[in-house]
Amino acid sequence: MAALSNTLQVSNRFVTCRAVVGRKNYLQVVLNTMIVIKGLRVDVLGETVFEKVNLVIRSGERIGVFGTRPSDVTTFLGVIVDDVEADGGTVTREGERVAYVSSKTLAEGTESLARVLHARPTFLVIDGGTIVAPVNAEEIKRFIKGFRGGILIASEDPQFMQAANLTRVLEIDAATRTIGSYTKNYSDYLIEREKNQERIREAYEKQQKEKRRLEDWLTQKREEANKDRSPEKGATIRAKAKYLQREILDKEIPKPAEPE
Secondary structure, three states: OEEEEEEEOOOOOOEEEEEEEHHHHHHHHHHOEEEEEEEEEEEEEEEEEEEEEEEEEEEEOOOEEEOOOHHHHHHHHHHHHHOOOOOOOEEEOOOOOOOEEHHHHHHHOOHHHHHHHHHOOOEEEEEEOOOOOOOHHHHHHHHHOOOEEEEEEEEOOHHHHHHHHOOOEEEEEOOEEEEEEEOHHHHHHHHHHHHHHHHHHHHHHHHHHHHHHHHHHHHHHHHHHHHOHHHHHHHHHHHHHHHHHHHHHHHHOOOOOOOO
């Protein structure tokens, strides 16, 4: 089968596309499409946004992307459509034609969506931004449901994400610089996320309590050692300080966000 490389412009952005030419072969391309991410790392202004990311996105998946910082989501989508250069790792787009769909495209409605589908993409990256459903929610739902390839979608509007009928969710955690994967729909993801955040908050509070206890102990013992000038106390203090560094400070849990 002959392959064609070209460029598709959607919402004033250019995305490199690769597809097999011909209507007969199109369905096979869609079914075989996948995006493979290995060891991905991206830095922005000297700060690592995410690292050691390994993901496989298969054809037909409807994946929502969320993040503790909206800018991180935008960066991730940019990597997928090759607008943002990775600082490490690889993103392999196997046999796909990728189209970027912005909130502007969605807001413009049927005509803009038809232009996207006319290019016969096998994978859509949809950045819904702050688009407000239900302005054109039914139109968007029909658009998504009728598309047979993969979809990676982000939006700050919960109604819009609910309408997308997600099969999986990716969550970018700014604190740990990781991207977690949940095999959940949107509603189940929100429930699971809250449970995870509660567990993290509990672990954080427990660790901070132990940290304060050890630091108070060290402060007290150092004061005593200064008065007594005891070598034995000095050795005990050094051992405890190393324990604090090794078991608490080196493994310190980033402070989690407060519950909404």
